[in-house]
Amino acid sequence: MKPKLLWLQAITCNGNTHSFLNHPDLFSILSHFEIVHHPALDGSYSMEDVIAGSVPCDILILEGSFVEEGFLKGGIEVSKLIKTYANKAKHIISAGTCATFGGIFKQKDPDKISGFCFDLGEKTSRYASYASKLVSLPGCPMHPKWMSYVLMMIANNRVIEIDNLHRPVELYGYTVHTGCTRNEYFEWKIDTKNFGLKEGCLFYEQGCQGPHTRGSCNKILWNDVSSKTRSGTPCFGCTEPTFPQISLYSTKTNMGIPAKMPLGIPRRAYLTLTGVTKSFKIKRFTERLMDYDK
């Protein structure tokens, strides 16, 4: 029998729903499951059935920020609905940063709104009850293939290795920096001069958070084509508990030194390397990629 899949929304912009709909193999993946209810796809049960609490559920996908009181659907607190199905489910997947850490919608009421099991990076009171079946897929939105990875692992009864925030290490063990086409410019500490240019690194001035953000955006490309950083826009760090932040298009620096170091890199090691590499002028990196060797 196919596992029964329920997709529930709390406070959300539908971004993760839409992201998943972009999966090139969407229906092939969904063919492994029975959709009992989904906000945008046909399901075997209505929203009224869901609200009645009578719908079977093996996999619960949560989308949107969580609040205990004051967010109702069909006259019932969504928090109550979520808990009903979270208790029934064998697996809970928090889809996107809002459901995982609180995300954008947390900004409306930071004291009350959070993720389901995490509030930013801290465990909520619900964590202990649901941790054993929780997989986090933060991202604004999450990549559709991150969701399909988790679903297919579940469908095949495979164990998903996770980190301390319950993110699959196969997807979040990397930084967004990994696989960025600008890595040579990062190595030689050469800034990009503007958004959208192919040349230069966005970490030094343009706000890129790729070197300290977990995610496989440059390994599993968006729309199978590109990524923010490849196309010349900084990574906003949307998979991290700290998302969103302010001034996303400029790097916070202290006298020119990035205020936040690449993940796990000691500041002295980074600064030593920076001082050395900045001492050299590499001709190839001063020219347009398409003009070099012409």
Place this chain on the structure above:
Amino acid sequence: MKIAEKKAIKRESIIQTALQLFSVNGFHKTTIPDIAGKLQMSVGNLYNYFSSKDILAQEIIKYTSETLGKKIRVVNELDVSAEQKIHKIVDIYFTMAKEKPEMIEYFLRVYLSNREVFSGDCQGMVCVSGFITEIMVFFDDAVSSGELRNQDFFSAFGLFMGYLGGMVFLKGEDVLPQGIEFYIDDISRNIYNALKA
């Protein structure tokens, strides 16, 4: 004592002797036989440690930079204000200029004056990163804590180290009416006032 340890000690004694000779007599007037003679070792043996005078000169600037960097690192790790750290860094720099003048003189009169020797493998910050890194750490901490004004690194670095280097140069020219330590308080205050938030 193991052979490697003996060699390391010998290597450092060559660096220190060459440092003194270069600082006093200048880079071009000091020869490898001069250095070997002072150490009572053969010229051939000295070449076993450093294959050329240029390479020896480059190793010396790394050595002085790391020595100074280690002292500033101790200051960086203290739980005191940026104003106090500035005072301590100025103190370290001027005390070194007084007690081990060759360390600073080498930078001013050999490193800065013979750029052709250092332009290859030692260009830019490559051989002085031990020192520069600690100054970067100092600025980063002081701006993070809100004590110093956020600005371009080199604007602040030039003001701080250019000032200290200039004073030590004047000391070397013997034109300062007072001993260098006399200026520590005023110069520390001037630097802090210029850089504070």
